[in-house]
Amino acid sequence: MTSPSADQLSLKDEIVDLEKRLQDAKARFKPSDAGPTKSTVTADAALHALLLLSDSALPLGSFAFSSGLESYLAHHKPSPPSASQLPNFHTFLRLSLSTLASTALPYVLTTYRHPEEIERLDNDFDASTPCTVARRASIAQGRALLAVWDRSFKTQYNDAAADANRHDTNGSMGSNVAVKALAGFSSALRTSEYINVHLAPLWGLVTKVLSIPLHESAYIFLFSHARAVVSAAVRASVMGPYQAQAVLASSELQNRIRGLVDQAWHKTVEDAGQSVPVMDLWVGRHEKLYSRIFNS
């Protein structure tokens, strides 16, 4: 019976060896496992704010608008009428995202970087929105976001900013400027005739106040738009809800949004402009539809 004991011995060796390796590994793992650090607390705060803003109810009121989808479909009747509208929808989603990234995204980025300029940016965005239907949609959603800020987020984030101001003088300076700019903007709304509250500049400002990283802010801005268009498509019976989720989950959409954020990253608001001229016509002519399920 020598062979079993030899087996046992080799097993014992193996156990010792494994235990040693386990300890080594544990020792190497220790330094990075020192509990939640300050940086992960701020990361959690940003994640929390991100989740707040990625609520499917936001942008508030987006469910009332189709961003031109309804009008686009009316201008592109499939033949025969029973044919699927899906290919049309996919084209529209691309064009709509492209338009949003070229016209509105530079305003999100610039307001985030220069919160004190919110009033000028709001005016310039208004001046750059040539069609009343798009203007109404943008203002309705912007004002809704401002109301959410005033009624729901303000107390929490004003206190947090004041706290941060007491305890730690550097680091939160940027978002302090933003808090002030937002408070000023919100109160100026009641006195100035020039303030409109468009969604894009306000989005940049609010995400700055909530300390959401800029890239994420821009990404959700585009993603929320895609979700609003897809949701409009479901209600316009272009696709079913599972298909809708598949569109949102697709890597195609991910790549597109990431690419659009990259392209707009260094664009100034002066260079924002319409990249799909026919979009203005579709959106503007939404008013002329015989039957509508969305606001115009």
Place this chain on the structure above:
Amino acid sequence: MSFVSPFGASTSKPGHGSIIIDILPPDQPVLRTLSYQYPLKLVAPDPLPPPSQGSTEPNNNTTPRLVHTIFLLTYGGGIVAGDAINLDITLATNTRLILLTQGSTKIFKTPSPDLISKQHMTVHLQRDAALVYLPDPVQPFAQTAFSQSQIYHLENEQGNLCVCDWVTSGRSARGENWDLYAYKSRNEVWTTDDATGKKRLLLRDNLILDKDGRTDMRLSARMDGYAVFGTLILRGPVFSSLSSFFIEEFEALPRIGGRNWGDVAQPQLSLREQRRAQRLAREKDDRLIWSAANVRGFVLVKFASREVEGSRNWLRDMIREEASVLEAFGERALLCLK
């Protein structure tokens, strides 16, 4: 020994031009400055009195006695890669100017997409001045890179504008269909507040056609089959009648997707309704779509059609039917739309 020229130093720079229309007291509009340098050329025929002056209505002081006309031309009939044109225009209080082109502004092929031709125009309008700028369309050929801007400065939001900016898909006869590298056109209207001196943007209409946008579609597909896109910008009391005409006609467009069930008795059509019905039939034939919007004191009209002529005829017919521009500026205003 150095030679000192007895003449003043030339201030002209290549491609630069300047137009100043002033008032010779008491009320005579004059072309005070007209200068230009190759490749830009400006031609100013004699100014004409506005047709409305001869009419029976009392000639109040606000109607200027003369309307100036200037043709913007380029040598060779187009813009060659690398050209840069800069034009400054100043219109004194209560003057009127018609700006015209002679044929479409052709943009010629560039050896490299980075070599961008530019055309920049700045117009200062003093109080009650009026500009009509209804040019031929810009026609960027295949493989071109072009950027233009038209910047209008108003005082205290005053001033009258009737300006059109339109672009075509290229030489469609040669099969070109938005085959350009890049095309940008910017229209901006700024106002300066007299009291505070502050500048404020009233309108920005910026069209950018380039490879950006992540659409994975060719430009021609992005344009949805249209060969011409245009924007007409209207502002001010001189054009208020034309502005409301566009808005009313837009309101009167038949509903998209509406049906004629044949159970509504056709009423006797008024003259305007008959003309509208004829125009709508033409719009349908030309596959022309348009919209009009009242924003920030402007009326903005956007239009697109399958062929250049469709848009040209439509714009001319709309302005001609409403007639107030012809009365105030004369037939020359529509020369480019013939």
